[in-house]
Amino acid sequence: MSTPMASTPRGVTRVLILADAPVLRRGLVGMINETAGMQAVGTPGEPRRALTLAESARPDAVVVELGTGRAATLNAVRDLRRRFPQLAVVALATSEGPGVVNEALAAGVRSYLLMNTSPTLLGWAVLAARAGRTVVDPQIRRGEGSAEPVSRELTPEVPLTRRESDVLDELLQGQSNRAIGKNLFISEDTVKSHVKAILRKLGARDRAHAVSLVLSARNPGCSCGAHALTSADA
Numbered sequence: 001m002s003t004p005m006a007s008t009p010r011g012v013t014r015v016l017i018l019a020d021a022p023v024l025r026r027g028l029v030g031m032i033n034e035t036a037g038m039q040a041v042g043t044p045g046e047p048r049r050a051l052t053l054a055e056s057a058r059p060d061a062v063v064v065e066l067g068t069g070r071a072a073t074l075n076a077v078r079d080l081r082r083r084f085p086q087l088a089v090v091a092l093a094t095s096e097g098p099g100v101v102n103e104a105l106a107a108g109v110r111s112y113l114l115m116n117t118s119p120t121l122l123g124w125a126v127l128a129a130r131a132g133r134t135v136v137d138p139q140i141r142r143g144e145g146s147a148e149p150v151s152r153e154l155t156p157e158v159p160l161t162r163r164e165s166d167v168l169d170e171l172l173q174g175q176s177n178r179a180i181g182k183n184l185f186i187s188e189d190t191v192k193s194h195v196k197a198i199l200r201k202l203g204a205r206d207r208a209h210a211v212s213l214v215l216s217a218r219n220p221g222c223s224c225g226a227h228a229l230t231s232a233d234a
Contacts (some may be wrong), residue, residue: 050080112137
């Protein structure tokens with residue numbers, strides 16, 4: 001069953017949820033709606049209905065479940081990307097196999113996360129996918145020494161001041177300049193200055209691009225060979 005959802009305010013990332021199990025769909029809708037700047041706009045229950053709902057909902061991103069029906073879901077992803085080339089696709093999967101990961105990336109999936117991912121990482125992955133970056137769950141170890149390594153993008157280490165790191169953490173939560181200033185007890189103009197410095201140091205075009213670069217560089221919670229951003233004292 002396809003479930004359309006309420007219209008979204010301007011500037012909010014519209015996310016379509018494609019998952020077989022009703023419980024998982026409800027959970028993902030909750031995760032997306034609780035992420036600042038994002039809103040679920042539909043939940044097609046079957047892969048073949050994804051394109052139809054996308055035509056009406058016009059999402060910015062799609063979160064798909066890659067489970068037992070992986071082949072049908074990846075076919076739906078290919079159809080979606082052919083119809084909407086700029087659509088950001090994030091996959092939630094159970095398999096850590098490099099072959100499965102690379103198959104998904106080849107089909108048009110931009111970010112590949114495991115089912116036990118956190119709401120924060122899911123939100124980051126959606127933003128990174130929208131910025132055109134490839135993100136692979138840090139729980140998946142790189143395939144060094146194997147015949148088929150997992151595709152992965154890395155960025156060089158970037159020194160940030162301590163305060164810039166604080167502001168960057170707020171950006172990753174989707175906070176506005178005003179909210180960042182309130183949370184860090186600094187003025188909005190100071191926040192803007194820090195954001196400009198962060199974008200310059202990361203070589204980022206905008207805030208979403210900065211988030212995607214951090215996703216490629218940070219290693220939240222496990223050792224997966226990614227570079228880490230370093231902070232210098234202000």
